[in-house]
Amino acid sequence: MTEVIELAVAPGTGAIYRRAALGQFRRRSATELPDTTLVLRGLAVDRAHLAAYNRVCGYRLTDQLSPTYPHVLAFPLAMQLMSTVDFPVRVVGVVHLANRIEVRRPVDAGERLELTVRATDLRPHERGRQFDVRATASVGDEVVWRGVSTYLHKEKPSGPREERGGTTDRAPAPQPTAVWRVGREVGPRYAEVSGDHNPIHTSRLGARAFGFPRTIAHGMWSKARCLAALEGRLPDSYTVDVAFKLPILLPASVGFSAAREQSAEREQSAEREQSAALEQSAALEQSAALGESAALGESTSRDVDDWVIGLHDAKSGRPHLRGRITG
Template identity: 50%
Template sequence: MARRKQRRAEEPAEELSVHELIEGPTQDLTAARNAVASAGDAPGQSPAETQDLSGLAAEVTRDLSGPAAEITRDLSAVAGTAVRPVAGAGERVRIDLPRMPAAGALYRRALLGALPGMGGRRGPELPEVELGVGGVTVDRAHLADYDRVCGFRLADRLPATYPHVLGFPLALRLMTAAEFPIPLTGVVHVANRITVHRPVEAGETLDFRTYAEHLRPHERGRQLDVVLIGAVGGEEVWRGVSTYLGKERQAGGGARRDRGDRPASPAASAQWRVTPRVGTDYARVSGDHNPIHTSRLGARLFGFPRPIAHGMWSMARCLAALDGRLPEAYTVGVSFKLPVPLPSTVAFSATATGGAWDFALHDARSGGPQLVGTVR
């Protein structure tokens, strides 16, 4: 009996495409959100800091209106915050924070904001705001831990996906603002593009800035891009663009696409066993503790039969398989297709054409596409 149960647990979960994930039944998540919010009241954890703004002197040289003004007032509650216009960026305002935000508090903020009467009014447009944090250093022990979890060789050179982890709390702070047009809860990460302008070493100090752009209709809601930029000494060395989809009841993008017949899966060059520990280990090194990746109950509450791997882990694992065969500077782009259930076995395939790569990740049993990517 025990063996039979274990085999059932090892079987791949029912295939869910991105469209099926966002079209799934709408559930009442209040109980789950209350549970997570209550966890934020545990000893040693404090809610996001709020202070009286009357004693702060922010240098704002012009009138700010709408969502940008609300986010500016909110973020100016942290002592040491500087506010200024962004040269050459239209109406965008730059807000420099004194330190990187804490991701855990931001997730609690997002879940609390999803409760009735606590979310405030979401703006119809993207706020013209750019957030920045300077002087971010690399903890080599954390880098080594990340390398092990994602399959990279231990080295002082940062993997292409590692600056995303370093700067993600800043992007998360932007996305959890009450006026941000798409709520973080229920958002789907559908694509990611990273440009490495030059190799970045662990001893270098990075300055990050982030902003959102290209809010656009989609057949199931709205999409937008969150841009995260890493610079060293004023020179941009890394850029990541994360595309997110927010499901909305009244979508504005037209009829659903016909996905047609599934193309044949390419021949696999490797197979990887993805265990439940991948979800918990990547959550630990990335700070992304979304329960759909770490908890069977949490995954079910959000419509998944069991936990799924982080999309950025899948991207990183594919790049790790190409480690040592990539140029000094390149752009890697991926589209996330079917989720990778935990546990499961995935098949990796890669084809080189000149200096370019095309790669993919498929379910080893069903052949369902989970990720497709290119390096150029």
């Protein structure tokens, strides 16, 4: 039976990281994820914090929540859940493999939110075990946003040049739409607004302790920066899936790519319309032969092209992020 724990306030992530670090070497006896859901009701958005977050990620300063901002609001709950003694893996050192965000509708900064977070689907990975952390944001009874983060707990040594997904992606890098210079300050600045104070992002010594020569950018910063580049070009409701590949060692120059691609839904709709048009054409020819009239049906296709997005190293072309946005 699911245990529902209601929180009065969002937990502080700094204290959680310290507690997790102290418990890093404790033996974990649990073999399954806890059947627990954390709930935080009536959360009011701090507009000053929203503005600070938007500045770090490159979003415009508006009174609507940026698509990745609810992830930041739910992150303290996720950390609270993953740092409990009955969680089967240690939260320090987990690798963010992928993230899916479903935006149901625009959310105004004045709307109060209810957040829920739970962990699901602990499963094998070639480098250890992976699991999902699922978050929802609701206004009243309406779910307005969903997020799924997939994390890896490494239990086997990494291979050479291994990506976060466990394989080396040798696909050629697309032609960049833009090239961005990412400074060292991005790690600490994003940590400040997101609450994700993992030392691999903020401290060179901390990064070296986990095998990185320099600090690395947060995966969710890179996703947010890509979506910020497409502001004003996305529908009110959409889903964006990304896989995090090689880390961005700071400082760095990265190439951003974004291209429209016909979605499977639109392609199938076009095929149906072509088939219907051929049938109607045959019907018209038959009606003309009989002296009758026939009306052509209206087009039913929708402009639902996908966006294919990516980040790659500006010099080597090696991938940092690959994703797709579907409307």
